[in-house]
Amino acid sequence: MELPFEVGALYNRQRQIHGAFGGQQQGGISTPKEHPLVIAFTGEAGVSHGYHDFWDDDEIFHYFGEGxxxxxxxxxxxRAIGEHVKDGKTLVVFQMMGKGRPYRYLGRFMCQSSYVQPGTPDREGQPRSAIVFRLRSLEASLGLAASETDQAEIDAANDDMAATTTRRETEVRTKQRLFRERLIGVEKGCRLTGIEDLRFLRASHIKPWADSTHSERVDGENGLLLAPHADLLFDRGWISFSASGLLLVSNGLPSDVRACLGLNLDESVQRGIFSQRQLRFLEFHRDVVFCMYQRPHT
Incomplete structure (x- = not known):
């Protein structure tokens, strides 16, 4: 069915989602009566009920059911999720961005199977059996581009493998896509601009792709969501972040460029909290990428 949503964009749940299609306005799964649609919501709210949705290495999204x-x-x-294909209904997923915030559209998915996970704590902390659905995204991407350096390195790797290679190229692009899928569960938006619409952001590795191990390349905590001009500065080492979340700006960044960027580069402003894994990757970025530009511009 035709849907008025664009992958990566933000929508008001009551007005733009339920206002257009109906369905339950509370809870994690909505089943509009007048439309062949099942709407699933994923995000931090599930953590309070003892579970956390995740992407596995095969790009399957494990979505915990309701209850x-x-x-x-x-x-x-x-049942609506598990039987949506049989019932002729389209399954779509939205990401919760926080209480009172809009919801990010992740696109159409297909339920491939489900399993029962015992020992999952419920809202009261008691162990119970949870139903987990294996969902595959039907979208080519999440509306999120790779960083400039990541894309250049991927393209170069593909050129080097040209003789061997359709399968290897597919593997590389799959890893990059999986990184983006996992990243949006870690980062909500750009820490410099506040933009949360994925159509206007890039997925930037903290520890560059070329320096990362296979597991680090698909680790969502090895990444930031950044607006394109912020991504360029971070990617090339003109800016970084301290362990306390403060912005670091290279003394080699030309003052006239800095003035024209339109970014708040105030180094006294706290840019949020980083996870312990992000902090380890940021240490590499400061020591290897950022330090290259710690010299006066000439």
């Missing part, structure tokens, strides 16, 4: 207390049942919204 806050006791064993989950294969009824209502859970």
């Amino acid at each position: 806050q207390v006791g064993d989950m049942k294969y009824v209502a919204g859970n």
Whole structure:
């Protein structure tokens, strides 16, 4: 079915989602009566109920079903997800951005199977059996571009492998896509501009692709979401972040360029909290990438 949503964009749940299609306005799964649609919501709210949706290495999204207390049942919204293909309904997923915030559209998905995960704590902390759905995205991307350096390195790697290579090229692009999928579960938006619409952001590795191990390349915590001009500065080492979340600006960044960028580069402003894994990657960025430009511009 035709949907008025663009992958990566932000929408008001009550007005733009339920206002257009109906369905339950609370909870993690909505099943509009008048439209062949199942709407699933993913995000931090699930953590309070003892589970956390995630992407596995095969780009399958593991989505925990609904039911806050006791064993989950294969009824209502859970059945709607599991049987959406059989019922002729389109399954779409939105990401919660926080209480009172808009929701990010992640696109159309297909449920491939489900499994039961025992020992999952419920809202009251009691162990129960949770239903987890294996969902595959039907979108080519999440509306999020790779950083400039990442893309150049990927293209170069593909050129080097030209003789061997359709399979290897597919593997490289799959890793980059998986990194982006995992990154949006870690970072909500650009720490310099506040932009959260993925159509206007890039997925930037903290520890560059070329220096990362295979596992680091697909680790969402080895990344930041940045507006293109902020990504360029970070990617090329003109800026970085301290362990306390303060912005660091290279003394080699030309003052006239800095004045014209339109970015708030105030180094006294706290830019948010980083996870422990992000801090380890940022240490590499400061020591290897950022330090290259710690010299006066000539």
